[in-house]
Amino acid sequence: MSTSIDLGRPVSGDVIDLILDDHRRFEALLRDLRDSTSDRDAVRRALAALHVAHAEAEEKHIYPTLKRKDAVSEREAEHGEEEHAEGHEAMLAVLELKGTDTQAFDDAVEELAQALNHHLTEEELTILNPAREEVSERVRADLGAAFATERNARLDADCGNIDNVRRIVAAAEREGLLDDDEE
Secondary structure, three states: OOOOOOOOOOOOOOHHHHHHHHHHHHHHHHHHHHOOOOOHHHHHHHHHHHHHHHHHHHHHHHHHHHHHOOOOOHHHHHHHHHHHHHHHHHHHHHHHOOOOOOHHHHHHHHHHHHHHHHHHHHHHHHHHHHHHHHOOHHHHHHHHHHHHHHHHHHHHOOOOOHHHHHHHHHHHHHOOOOOHHHO
């Protein structure tokens, strides 16, 4: 991975706790990204890696299992994927900027923060709460191990590099996940 910032390396646990731990990491990284005295370049690379790894692990393991367990609807899972795509798109805008001390960078960070904060809140309300209520502790522990393994493998594969984020955004556009008509 191309960052020196610690993103955590969980190997097991209740998937809800693991996801919430990452959500708090997102919030801390966003605070650092807004701080003009931080190493904003390192922070944006770390945030990109965490965002991609987290989203891909959720989409591969969490959303499908929660749909099968009737904890979330197909629409809720699709909406989560759309919000991940919007976050990737906003993350790409931050990554593509050359400098980190410009108004354009600050504006891009604000857009990214809005997209991520909206998603974190909505996911905690509409996906994690039903998972707490409808899914057994054993299944949540199994999901935690799968989530952590996938997340860590994606981090090891440098999933947040700009070329990969560009590829993910292009795929999301082709799949219609970034439909501007909904805004």
